[in-house]
Amino acid sequence: MTSHRASRRRRLAGFITDRRGNLATMSAFLAPVALAMAAFAIDAGALYNEKREVQTLADIAAIAGAKRIDSAEDAVIAALRDNHLGTITVIRDGQHPDIPASGENLLTVETGLYKPDPDLPVSVRFERDHANPNAVRVTLTRTGKRFFAETLMGSPTIAVTSTASATPKAAFSIGSRLASLNGGLANDLLGGLLGTNLSLSAMDYDALLDADVSLFGFLDALASEVDLDVGTYSQLLATEATIGDIAKAVAATDGASPALRTALQTIATGSNAATLEVPLSHMIDLGEAASLALGTGRGAFDATLGVMELITGSAVAANGQNQVALDLGAAIPGLARVTAAVAIGEPMQQSGWFALGDHGAVVRTAQTRARIDVQIGGTGILSGVAIKLPLFLEVAYAEGRLKRIACPDGTASSAQVTVATRPGIAELRIAETSAAGFADFAHPLSFQDADIVSVPLIKVRGQSRVNIGNGRPTDLRFNATDIRNATVKTASTRDITSSLTASLLGELDLEVRVLGLGLGVGAVTSTLGSILGTVTPAIDNLLADLLGVLGVRLGEADVKVSGVRCARSVLVQ
DSSP: OHHHHHHHHHHHHHHHHOHHHHHHHHHHHHHHHHHHHHHHHHHHHHHHHHHHHHHHHHHHHHHHHHHTGGGHHHHHHHHHHHTTOOEEEEOOTTOOOOOOOTTEEEEEEEEEEEOOOTTSOGGGSEEETOSSOOEEEEEEEEEOOOSSSHHHHOOOEEEEEEEEEOOOEEEEEESOOOSOOOHHHHHHHHHHHHTSOOOOOHHHHHHHHHOEEEHHHHHHHHHHHTTOOSSBHHHHHTSEEEHHHHHHHHHHSTTOOHHHHHHHHHHHTSTTTTTOEEEGGGTEEOGGGGGSBTTOHHHHOOOEEEHHHHHHHHHHHHTTTEEEEEEEETOSTTOSEEEEEEEEOOOOTTOSSEEEESTTOEEEOOOEEEEEEEEEEOOGGGTTOEEEEEEEEEEOOOEEEEEEEEOTTSSGGGOEEEEEEEOOOEEEEESBOOSTTTTOTTSOOOOBOEEEEEETTEEEEEEEEEEEOOOSOEEEEEEHHHHHTTOEEEEESSOOOSOHHHHHHHTOEEEEEEOSTTOOHHHHHHHHHHHHHHHHHHHHHHHHHHHHHTTOBTTEEEEEEEEEEOOOOEEOO
């Protein structure tokens, strides 16, 4: 009995210790589980690769759409079809997509403004349906494919989003692009602003007016003049170069003609040229390009500067809140004597006359005041009588704002630039005003009747005022040809076809007193009107020449786009 029991124990122990039977049993149970896990892993890997593939297609499509922002949807669809996406169903505003059918791709294309501001949350950097878009957001949705587990888990939905942006840049300026200058007046005014006596000839001014220089070529040359060997353009603009430095830098740029170098040499050797400092940041705004290293700008952006604009802009910026007195004597034909005082307001920082940037960049002229005392010789019953005409004018800054840059086919040859331009408000008076506070632009001036004729027997007093309001901005549009030719376009506050001086004289409210001589008030008024009417062209020309040297126009603003870059589109989200 004992032996039998021992035998049974040995057989049981052998069964327990024999793993051949356990392994077979466990394999039978685990094989289906292993197969299911393998199928799941294969499906998961396939879905991961499929999502990556769809994401890549969305990225390609977004880049294509951002490159052709004006026809983004067509560009996106073309890019997807070129990459053999298959059936595409476009979902537009107001439509609610269903779950895509097998083999169907739901597509949403949105345009908007992307702001690369690190202080903004990523979710709000893209503003859809902006009036000036620079980015495209593409959303692709499709049903993923399972190879093994579809009956158990169903097919998942794959949804990917990609955003790409292309921010083109434009270089533009505001101010007069004159065809010619009154050399004598320009010498007096520019010389006064520069604190020196200028003796530039008509040929010298022609050379200045006809010349354009590379923006970054000039800045690189200027860096050498101020001994800034390394650094960025931002650091250069933070310095205060002298008028002499600027003139020498322009002369050192490629393509400067001998005549131009001669004119610049005259400016550079003026008595104050080495000491009169120019706040460069008040003139030029490079936007994002300011962070570029010195010497690298020309490779990044090709833009030009008008030399005459640069010189006058420098003179105005250097002379902010100062005034210049001019005694033109009898240099103006038709006028017996002319004296003038000109005051230039402080230019606004980061909004000078030249800017390189994208949507929203601003350029402005300087606020300007002028007091002009004109003496006119009398004729007829006023023969031998000195007629005095005190003129006052004030022109607020004119403004140009970069509204839109478009590159329909992604190249500069198709570029279209729009600048919203607002001419400065202009006020023109015949009146007396005190010299005190004339250069204080923070406070208005007071005016009194002017003594136009003041002799013992005849007194004529009066004043008049003409305003030119700036109204709404005018959109000036530049195409690739305009940009290549540096075409100047003008925004006018109103259609100024008649003489401003004549308009001013027409509003003149006169008080006439005649003592004896048997002269009637009507006869004096008529004679005075005839005399003033004959000199209105001379006064108009004087005002135009005076303001033209400063890059300012009455009721008008001149804008020039001198460069554009159609940037490559890049993924941003």
